Amino acid sequence: MKRFEYAAPRSEAEIAQLLAPEYGKTEILAGGTDLVELLKKMVVTPDRVVNIMEVDSLKTLESLPDGSFRIGAAVTLDDLAASPYVDDYPALAQAIAGIASMQLQAQGTIGGDLCHRAQCWFFRRGEPLLAPHRDAWGERDDRYHAIFDNEGPAKYVSGSRLGPALIALGAQLRIVGPKPDESSLVPASQFFRKPKHDRQRETILQSDQFLSHIILPPADGRLSGTYEVRSSAGPDYPLAAASCAFRHSGGVVREITIVLGQVAPVPYVALDAMDAMLGMPIDATTVERAAEAAIANARALNQNASKIQWAKVAVKRSILVAARLDTGGF
Ligand SMILES: Cc1cc2nc3c(=O)[nH]c(=O)nc-3n(C[C@H](O)[C@H](O)[C@H](O)COP(=O)(O)OP(=O)(O)OC[C@H]3O[C@@H](n4cnc5c(N)ncnc54)[C@H](O)[C@@H]3O)c2cc1C
Structure with missing residues (x-):
């Protein structure tokens, strides 16, 4: 593992100030179940790791006046699953239950799941995220790779387990940064992106932005x-x-x-x-x-x-x- 500076901010504004305007220089640490592995294998080699688990506003679960359900990005999967609000969203509860590991559910967070890096064993052993041109792909063992939208260099699959449920349920995501007081809401359906080159990642988050909350609209009798x-x-x-x-x-x-x-x-x-x-x-x-x-x-x-x-x-x-x-x- 490369040596890095460790930061444990106490507020959302501080997180934004600690993030660098270039991918790779800083990485956000939530539960660490995915990031620590990537650090150990030197797939990511940041100069600074920013732990967001000390920020109270990112760990709240609340029902908003209009009946929406707001989830802090640093809420653990366990805490989310135990919340009575989740009962209205079976698609989400079932996706969390699918991560059938007490350790991962206790430590992993909803934000970490959504920002989880690509599922691709070539990437996870140190190769670039974007694969070589189709002709160079050759006879690679791609049994877990994409079956849709796989013509270009992005042949991996999205690693997020909860993303499909949150998109189906019409969730909105709150993004903070680059300025400490800057935030925006985007539909979960627009959060993920297929990078076109090495200076992009798998979500629309810029390197100096982070996910702060997930907002689910009232279920209103919708089945899922x-x-x-x-x-x-x-x-x-x-x-x-x-x-x-x-x-x-x-x-x-x-x-x-x-x-x-x-x-x-x-x-x-x-x-x-x-x-x-x-x-x-x-x-x-x-x-x-x-x-x-x-x-x-x-x-x-x-x-x-x-x-x-x-x-x-x-x-x-x-x-x-x-x-x-x-x-x-x-
Ligand atoms: C043995 C093992 C098995 C696993 N099995 C599964 C599995 O079956 N299914 C599954 O879905 N996952 C699995 N995972 C991955 C992981 O546990 C989950 O995806 C978990 O939800 C990630 O959450 P985390 O808080 O630990 O994320 P972290 O590891 O802390 O972060 C994951 C990524 O998201 C970024 N990030 C985290 N929070 C934010 C934020 N708020 N804003 C911006 N970026 C952020 C981090 O920088 C990092 O790149 C497994 C991991 C391990 C080690």
């Missing part, structure tokens, strides 16, 4: 669910995942968002699947059609064709889970 296709019940990343949230009247879908995780460099909004569900009754035929539509544009790399089927299953079951129709045998 998350389903992960996994290789085991242990603390490992899903093979494919999907979250959805919808409103219905008389069993007919009036509004729906379906978002896939672990399949693309950013959480993948399955527009064709959403179209297939709109105005339709929630039954086996419609759900099957939506799942087919979700994977219509998938494109396998060398070794990840199975992921297309896993993604289809995840979409199908996330809708059934949300509708409380998942019997396990469909």
Whole structure:
């Protein structure tokens, strides 16, 4: 590990002042479950690490006057899961439960999950985030890589486990910086980005900005669910995942968002699947059609064709889970 300066600010303004205007010079430390590994392997080599866990305003869970639910970015997954407010958002509760490790849930934070670096074993062993040109990709073992939006150099998948659920639920994210008193709200759907070159990262956060809060609109009777296709019940990343949230009247879908995780460099909004569900009754035929539509544009790399089927299953079951129709045998 490279030597670095350690800072433990006590306020949001202090965090912003400690962050450098260039990626890589400073890194934010929350629970550290992802960052410490990257520091140890020298995938990131900052001059300064800024620990945000001493800032009280980032550790609050509160219901706002309009019924929204505001979550501090440094709230641990355990504290979030224990909050009664989460009961209104099953897609989020199920995604947290999927991280099946007491240690990770006790230590990991919601902000750390959203800003979690890319899932790519080449990147995590020190290679650049953006892969060589397609011709140079050769016969690489890419069984866990992207099946959507994978034509360019970004072939990894987004590492965020909660991102798809938060997008489906219509969350807004509060970003602070670069000036200490500067903040903005962005929809979670616009937070993730596919970097075009090495001077960009996997979210829209600039190097001198940080995520301070996540705001969920009132559930207002919306149903939601998350389903992960996994290789085991242990603390490992899903093979494919999907979250959805919808409103219905008389069993007919009036509004729906379906978002896939672990399949693309950013959480993948399955527009064709959403179209297939709109105005339709929630039954086996419609759900099957939506799942087919979700994977219509998938494109396998060398070794990840199975992921297309896993993604289809995840979409199908996330809708059934949300509708409380998942019997396990469909
Ligand atoms: C053995 C092991 C297994 C794991 N398995 C899983 C798994 O199955 N599923 C899963 O999703 N994750 C897994 N993880 C990753 C990790 O535990 C979670 O993603 C966790 O939620 C990250 O939160 P953290 O607070 O520990 O983040 P940190 O490690 O502190 O930070 C993660 C990244 O986010 C940045 N960051 C953190 N907070 C902010 C903020 N507020 N604003 C801007 N940037 C910020 C950091 O700079 C860093 O780049 C695993 C990790 C380990 C070590």
